[in-house]
């Protein structure tokens with residue numbers, strides 16, 4: 001509904017509004033998705049949830065929906081100071097008419113990030129921008145069902161006016177919530193964290209993807225939905241059965257589900273892996289410890305991965321996983337901490353095989 005019908009050949013200024021749910025994962029996920037899809041981009045600015053990049057809008061738009069933490073994407077038309085006079089001057093001298101033909105309707109919403117520019121009233125600014133855009137383009141305001149949606153973003157010391165190209169549908173993971181699946185297990189991750197881990201592994205459609213501790217398939221499901229060739233392994237037959245049922249429920253067809261020990265992986269040249277090994281609380285470590293499992297698993301994962309393939313692994317903070325990973329020959333490319341509850345913070349590592 002908000003797609004631009006104009007062809008934009010030159011690199012455009014694209015803005016992304018990322019989720020504020022986590023301080024580091026959303027930006028890392030955005031970078032990983034753009035890299036994995038070989039979309040050239042350069043970050044030109046960022047403030048809180050807003051990121052400005054230089055990239056081809058037509059390339060970014062189709063992959064925006066892959067991100068667990070990408071809320072919105074659009075073309076940036078105006079970048080100015082936050083006062084009404086500065087905004088006015090910038091809008092009048094912009095190429096706005098290129099984005100809004102006179103026969104189309106539009107609406108404007110103003111969002112403020114991080115409590116900045118309080119002297120500029122959001123509601124007044126929305127009304128003023130509506131009037132200004134109408135005067136410049138002759139297009140009509142339609143608040144109910146606009147053909148184009150503009151977002152005015154007050155972020156840091158700047159104001160940005162952008163044409164929205166993608167918005168994450170409300171409740172987009174609701175149908176995949178662990179409790180909504182045919183087989184539930186308390187060790188299953190949320191779909192958002194699982195999706196972001198798959199994205200951090202640089203998996204895209206057609207990539208061979210392995211989760212060697214797949215449980216009832218939360219991570220496998222996200223990789224399958226992205227079009228990967230997924231293989232799952234778990235030491236317990238009932239978990240494999242659970243994965244099979246859950247994937248089938250979402251009409252996903254894995255390339256393989258194997259009952260086996262992740263310390264002995266029967267496949268090679270895997271392109272990407274994301275996994276959540278057992279911590280001995282929700283999921284059984286089968287008489288071992290997370291640390292000992294990782295000591296045996298990580299060298300095996302390094303050999304199973306193709307060169308420069310990535311493994312994204314979660315473990316309880318304090319397990320010492322970065323050192324174990326380096327001893328296993330991995331390069332620690334990135335790390336994030338995700339607070340779960342008082343006695344569990346997950347450390348998410350992005351590891352590159354050699």
Ligand SMILES: C[S@@+](CC[C@H](N)C(=O)[O-])C[C@H]1O[C@@H](n2cnc3c(N)ncnc32)[C@H](O)[C@@H]1O
Pocket residue numbers: 185187188189212213214215216217218219233234235236239260261262263275276277278279283284285286293
């Ligand atoms: C935290 S759960 C994985 C949850 C999974 N990500 C999901 O969304 O359902 C860890 C799984 O590892 C399995 N497991 C434990 N030791 C294993 C081993 N040595 N090899 C393979 N799987 C193992 C457990 O049976 C459990 O299902």
